[in-house]
Amino acid sequence: MRTVVVGAAILGAALCLGLTPGSSNSSASEPGLETGSRTNNADSESRREWFPKWGKAWAIKDCPAVQQYLAEGLNFADPLAHELSGIMIITGTCGDGTVGRAAEHFLTAAKQGRERSMLLLAKLYALGDGVPVNEAEARRWAQKAILGWGDGDHKDRRERLTSAMQQDIPALIQDEFDRIEALLDAPIESRISTASQIESGQPPFFADPQRACLWRLSTAKSDAVGAQFALAVQLLEGRGVAVNEVAGIGWLHRAASAGNPQAQSRLGTVLTTGEFGVRKDFHAAYRWLTRAKAAGIDVDAALAEAASHLKPDAVVFLAESAFDVTPPAPKTKSYRRTKECE
Secondary structure (H helix, E strand, C coil): CCCHHHHHHHHHHHHHCCCCCCCCCCCCCCCCCCCCCCCCCCCHHHHHHHHHHHHHHHHCCCHHHHHHHHHHHHHCCCHHHHHHHHHHHHHCCCCCCCHHHHHHHHHHHHHCCCHHHHHHHHHHHHHCCCCCCCHHHHHHHHHHHHHCCCCCCHHHHHHHHHHHHCCCCCHHHHHHHHHHHHHHCCCHHHHHHHHHHHHHCCCCCCCCHHHHHHHHHHHHCCCCHHHHHHHHHHHHHCCCCCCCHHHHHHHHHHHHHCCCHHHHHHHHHHHHHCHHHECCCHHHHHHHHHHHHHCCCCCHHHHHHHHCCCCHHHHHHHHHCCCCCCCCCCCECCCCCCCCCC
């Protein structure tokens, strides 16, 4: 049975799409792709085919056509199609099914990165509408959505939340939002440690390496050197995200250039061994390793390896001038072009 509260809230979410019946927005630009959202959009080409047709049918309330084009999207397992299916079911507009079935659509879309679906699913779990009350799942999905908003400001994040909840925000979800907001306002060092807690699942967080990566990314963009190094390592190792040698090496060099000894050590080692498709450069490696050693990092073995490929006079020169010249960012032979934290 549809509840008035949830039905009204999700109808409001549909209104925010600008695609309500009778709307003049027949261009049907795609809704809900918030900054920081990550989707498995292998079928993005198919989306461009079905979605504009769906939008035009939705605008004139041609329900048979709406269902036809939505079915095309569902056949391609498009997460947006699942999200819209859930909204249509709960609003009772061109949709048919139970709230439980809507929750299944939201779950499918949420698992593929649709942040609006994460919040709508969290709300259903919080209220026990169509699914049993499950505070843990409500918190998990709300947390996952909100942790992806680190790049925005407070006003932007608040608008995203109220857009999905339509002012009717369960206390449980509001608590998650307020707690994460406080963490975003915390000192940089605290934000760096928060990312580790998110990745490992240290309470009150649910283990989520991908969201930890996004958190590190937003912190790294604030010139937090520790976050830059941690982000580089996660991208290079592919912990919970796709390996990204290009971005990883870029962040590693940025952290090393800013004076992070661990980054200097790691970059020097990479330049010596040629890991991650990086072209070996023993001169640059020796400079970075010398800087790391001066900061107290044990790099003697790596220094010896780099020196074995250099002439003795070059070793002396590089040791004396290690802090005079910052080597340029190395290039990698990798052809991967994944986005950061996907």
